[in-house]
Amino acid sequence: MKNIASGKVSIGFAATLFVLAINAVLAYQSITTISRNSHAEVCSDRIITILEQMVSSLKDVERGQREYLLTNNPQYLAAHRIDINQIRNKLKSLVKLKSDLNQPLMRVGTNDPSVQKQQIIDFEQKIDRNLDELVTTIDRRQAAVLTPARQLVLSQQGQQALETVRQSLIERARVERKALERLQAESRQSLADTKLAFGISSLLDLVLLSVLYGLVSWDRTKQQQSEAIVRGYATEFEELYHNAPCGYHSLDTNGKVMRINRTLLQILGYEEAEIVGCKQLGDLLATQSIQKFDDNLAILKKRGWIHDVELQMMRKDGSSVPVSTTVVAIKDELGNYIGAHATTIDIRERVRLRKQARLFAEISQKIRQSLRLEDILATAVEEVQKLLAVDRVLIYRFAADGSGAAVQERVLAGYPAVMGSNINDPCFNRNYHARYTHGRIKTVADITQAGFQPCYLEFLDLFAVKASAIVPIYLRDELWGLLIVHHCQAPRKWYPKEVEMLSQLATQLGIAITQAQLLEQEQLQGRELARSNAELEQFAHVASHDLQEPLRMVISYLQLLSRRYQGKLDADADEFIDYAVDGATRMQALIQGLLSYARVSSRKQPFEIANCHLIVRDAISNLHVAIAESAATITFDPLPEVWGDSTQLTQVFQNLIANGIKFRREVPPKIHISVTPIEPSPASATDDRVATPASWQFAISDNGIGIESQYLDRIFVIFQRLHTRVTYPGTGIGLAICKKIIERHGGTIWVESTPMKQDSFLQPPPLQPLTGSGSIFYFVIPAVGSISPQHVHKQPPD
Known part of the structure; x- marks a missing residue:
């Protein structure tokens, strides 16, 4: 205009x-x-x-x-x-x-x-x-x-x-x-x-x-109006400048404060005359912040601005206050730095919330780390009291009928404790439980202004409550209890961030309580299972041991009857005696197999470094009669050292080699043992040596009759057989024993097989040789290098 x-x-x-x-x-x-x-x-x-x-x-x-x-x-x-x-x-x-x-x-x-x-x-x-x-x-x-x-x-x-x-x-x-x-x-x-x-x-x-x-007068009027508007803007800007929620100050080339607003003066506790033209910015910074600002000053002069630099400024009374500073450089026509304008924000609340957030994370971690309910509740009340600086933290647990009781509390000295007190609230009823079933959060800044009934005010006065916050605790969507916070010194305003953290802590507390309950149930079930397994093993051991003697007596007398009366009675009597002897013999084999299965746990040895080469040699030596009779060929690659029970591992190799010999075709059995390192560690050896593996995968392959795919999992179940005793004798316990030994070593066992082309495994094998059939049994056990030295010669848990 x-x-x-x-x-x-x-x-x-x-x-x-x-x-x-x-x-x-x-x-x-x-x-x-x-x-x-x-x-x-x-x-x-x-x-x-x-x-x-x-x-x-x-x-x-x-x-x-x-x-x-x-x-x-x-x-x-x-x-x-x-x-x-x-x-x-x-x-x-x-x-x-x-x-x-x-x-x-x-x-x-x-x-x-x-x-x-x-x-x-x-x-x-x-x-x-x-x-x-x-x-x-x-x-x-x-x-x-x-x-x-x-x-x-x-x-x-x-x-x-x-x-x-x-x-x-x-x-x-x-x-x-x-x-x-x-x-x-x-x-x-x-x-x-x-x-x-x-x-x-x-x-x-x-x-x-x-x-x-007229134009001059109009222009003069407009100019006066513009000047009035500018003066108004200047006044408004001056008011905004001094009454802004953040501090403003201007610096000259040397960092001397040339102008400052009232907000920053109030933050620092100074008068304007005490700072403007008298102090440099470095005089108002804490020692640890001076170097930080000097480092950012070089960036300011080069880039022209710095944003959200957190510093500690010193108040007149000697205390420090955390601030966030954003500075914009002032430059002349040649681009030379001649001063700066700075915006300063009091971030005490930000620091407090940041500290609370850090404490909240620590509290959540502490709560989740503990697995005992009592420790969880004690940790929760202690840490929440530190987090919010309140006088009392209480955990109230509901009973099945809607009533409840305080189960954990932390209260400052000088205030009455709620736990152990006879709570008789005349205003309390069973509907109290229903109020919090839908996630209700109750905060009261001043109980005298909350509109409570006089009887409830008297009840709260017994425990010196001036302000309170109540957050529900849920276990899998079911109300378990309440997290209650009391302030007793004076009324207190509850900030939304504090209420949000209380709600999140209540959620973490619910998860931790759920985990503790699950762990308690699991421990109870584990103890019950261990007791049951121990009783079962004891029963199996006692039964098999106690049955050995009478069974040997029965077999001896049956064999005596067979020798003395064979051919002297009729044909039926001879057949009956043969059946009795055979049944008693099979019973003895089953009892011995059951005893071997129980001994995997009852007679176990501590783990140590075991040389698999020597173990396989021992297994082959134990089977030399069967190997010689079947003309079997047993070969194996160079085998490593492992961490385990040598006796039991010998039993595993012996059972698997024996199966390869027993379930053979009309050709001499060929059995080969190989090993492959798996899960190598990041560290690699030098001098052309490979990295130390975490475990070894063994493979025992044969050229036998093989197994149908639908029976691959069934063969490791105790007493499970795929053939008649006439075709292939045995008790059906050998592979079950192998599975139990490998699992004790922390490994797994499985089989891959290509069966012979015949109608059924229940039929005897054909006379002519077949090619392309056989089985490969795999199992994995830890390598020596995967076990830390402190575990050597120590028995790992079953």
């Missing part, structure tokens, strides 16, 4: 100056014309006067001439000559005036200078010629020649010359008067035009000046 007004004022000034210039030009022209006409009027008046004088002198010439003719007195001739000379002189003066005036002499309105000059010459010559005639006439009369003189007189020659001169002068005077009148008319017209022009221009100037004055 101000720019528009200034433009209009400039246009108004330009228009006024233009009109004044035109007015000055017109005035100059008018004054020039009037001055020229005035000079012409004076000259014309002089010319007319000269002409009149010449006419008057001409009368004197005529009178002298007449008297001379009448009297013939020479005295009159002298005056005659004098008058003629005067006329000549006046004629010269007249010609000079006309030449200077540059006005037409003979014709009015003639503007051609050559014509005017010729008219002057003609006028002068005509007068001179007539005057010469007059002189000639006088000369003749003076010679006393009467006849010529008389002839002149009679011819009226002199009189005619005089009359010609007189008429010429009179005509010239008439022309000059007419020219004078024209000049006077022009002067009057020019004066009238000048007055009109001056009037119009003056009126126009007055209008323009009025408009200009």
Whole structure:
């Protein structure tokens, strides 16, 4: 708006100056014309006067001439000559005036200078010629020649010359008067035009000046309004500057504080005069923050700004306050650093919340680390009290019928404890439980202002409660109890962040309690299972051991009957005796197998470094009779050392090799043992040695009859058989024993097999050899390098 007004004022000034210039030009022209006409009027008046004088002198010439003719007195001739000379002189003066005036002499309105000059010459010559005639006439009369003189007189020659001169002068005077009148008319017209022009221009100037004055006044008004607005903005900015929620200060090149607002002064506890121009920013920083700011100052000068730099500023009383500072550099036209503007925010609340968040994380971790319910609850009340700096933290647990009791509490000294007190709240009823079943969170900043019933206020007063926060604790969407926080010193405002952390802690507490309960249940189940397994193993051991002796007695007597009465009784008796002996023998084998299965746990040895090469050699040695009878070929790769029970591992290899020999085709069995390292550790050996594996995967492959895929998991179950005792004898316990030993070593066992092409495993194998069948038994056990030294010669848990 101000720019528009200034433009209009400039246009108004330009228009006024233009009109004044035109007015000055017109005035100059008018004054020039009037001055020229005035000079012409004076000259014309002089010319007319000269002409009149010449006419008057001409009368004197005529009178002298007449008297001379009448009297013939020479005295009159002298005056005659004098008058003629005067006329000549006046004629010269007249010609000079006309030449200077540059006005037409003979014709009015003639503007051609050559014509005017010729008219002057003609006028002068005509007068001179007539005057010469007059002189000639006088000369003749003076010679006393009467006849010529008389002839002149009679011819009226002199009189005619005089009359010609007189008429010429009179005509010239008439022309000059007419020219004078024209000049006077022009002067009057020019004066009238000048007055009109001056009037119009003056009126126009007055209008323009009025408009200009209006524009100037309007512009001045607008400027005053703008200045008032700017002053208002300045006042508003000053108020905002000083009353802003964050601190502002300005620094010069050397870091001296040049300006500071009231907010920052209140934060620091100083007066303005104590800082502005007196202190540098370094004087207001804590020791640990000075170097940090100096490091960021280099970034500020280079980049032009630094953002959210956390510093510790020193208050006047010596205490420190954490602040976040954002600084913008001030630079001159050459880009040189000359100062800075800084914004400072009090971040005590941010630091407090950050600290609370860190404590919250630590509390959550502590709560989740413990697996005992009592420890969890004790940790929760202790840490929540530290986190929120409250006077009492209480955990209240609901019973199945909706009632409840305090199960854990932490309270500052000097305040009554809730736990152990006989809580008899007249306002408490069973509906209290229902209030918190839907996630209700109750916070009271001042119990006296919460609208509680008098009976409830009296109850809270017993425990000095001034403010409280109550958050429900859920276990798998079921209300378990309440996390209650009391402030007893005075009323307290509960911030949303605090309530949110309480709610999250209650959630973590619920998870921890759930885990503790699950662990307790698992421990109970584990103890029950261990007890059951121990009883089962004891039963198996006792049963198998106690059955050995009577079974041996039965077998002995049956064998005695068979030897003594074989062929002496009828055929049925012989068959019955054979059945009895066979059943007793199989029973003895089953009892021995069951005893072996139980001994995996009852007679286990501590783990140690076991050489698998020696273990396999021992297993082959134990089977040398079966190997020789079946013409079996047993081969194996270089085998590593493992961590385990050598005796039990020998039993595993022996059982698997024996199965390869027993379940053979009509070809000599071929059994091969290989090993593969798995899960190598990141550390690698040098000198062309491979990385130490975490475990070893063994593979015992054979070229036997194989196993159908639907039976691959079944074969490791105790007493499970895939063939009849006639076809392949055995008890069905060997692979179950292998599985139990490998699991004790922390490994797994499985089988991959390609069965023979025959109708059923229950049928005897074909006579002709088949190719492409066989089984591979895999098991994994830990390597020596995967066990830390402190575990050597220690029994790992089952």
